[in-house]
Amino acid sequence: MKSLRIAIRPNAELMAPEGNLAVAATGVDRHLILGGSVLDGTETTISYVEGAAEDVEPILESAPTVDEYDITPTDGGCFVYCRQELSESALTLFDAFFQDTIVVVPPYECRSDGSIRMTVVGSPSEVQAVLEEFPDAVDVDVLRVGDTVGGPASELSERQREAVAVAWDCGYYDVPRDRGIEAVAADLDCAVSTASDLLRRAESRLVANALDVRR
Incomplete structure (x- = not known):
């Protein structure tokens, strides 16, 4: 088993503004995607956003691809439940992770520089395949390679x-x-x-x- 810590930077065609609220919303420091799924072209996620709910809601309210959302404010941030339609080009971003042994370990950290940081775990050959399968519109930086995933x-x-x-x-x-x-x-x-x-x-x-x- 190998673990790979990577930072990916999708271009605007693959990543809608609401996909990274740390970029889209003024006053948001980080957008942590805690978990989610993609079914029939719809992505459902639960996130924690380090920023005020009033900074986040206008972005989600105005996004044409967002079907449903719910915001729960907390001290220093808010939890966001969101369902949104993904474009065909955005769906290609997930193809890289469709390897037999691959697990992407949450949370996925969306940063204000436009990067999304995540840990990928699997057999050495398929971890390497993940890097090779990203579309050309995604820049990938390998931050760390290891044999552990426990933090x-x-x-x-x-x-x-x-x-x-x-x-x-x-x-x-x-x-x-x-x-x-x-x-x-x-x-x-x-x-x-x-x-x-x-x-x-x-x-x-x-x-x-x-x-x-x-x-």
Whole structure:
């Protein structure tokens, strides 16, 4: 099994404005598609949008392809249920994922730069096939290749996870900091230099995953 973290950038023909509310709606920071399905040319999704409902509703209300929507405001954002008709060209975007072993792991993160970031999991050959099957109208960047899909923490070694957990429990990450690296080393029963190295390597991996950058 291989996992692939990618950023795709469909052009305007493939992605209607309501498909990425982080681009279409002023004041929206991120549009997270939590799950959805496509049946008979209709896409149904549930999303969380980091932005005000009053910024989102005009976009959905005016979109000719949107058949139905419902917005539930929350602190700092809103949940959006949406059903919309997809064009023939937009449907070609999904063809790349129609491989026997492929699973696309939600959420899909739509960003204000027009990119959609997602994790694809499957056999090595079919993960590669996903990249080859995207239409020419889609730019694809490979952000990360791995063997795990359990999130950033699953990519840490057992000792690194232990060091981060000890540091958290002892107050190393408190603001202001309660205890220093010496306390972490004492709890881990190792040298200060060893504890520092474990935390730096773990933090480097976690930050790289949070920023979706290669390391």
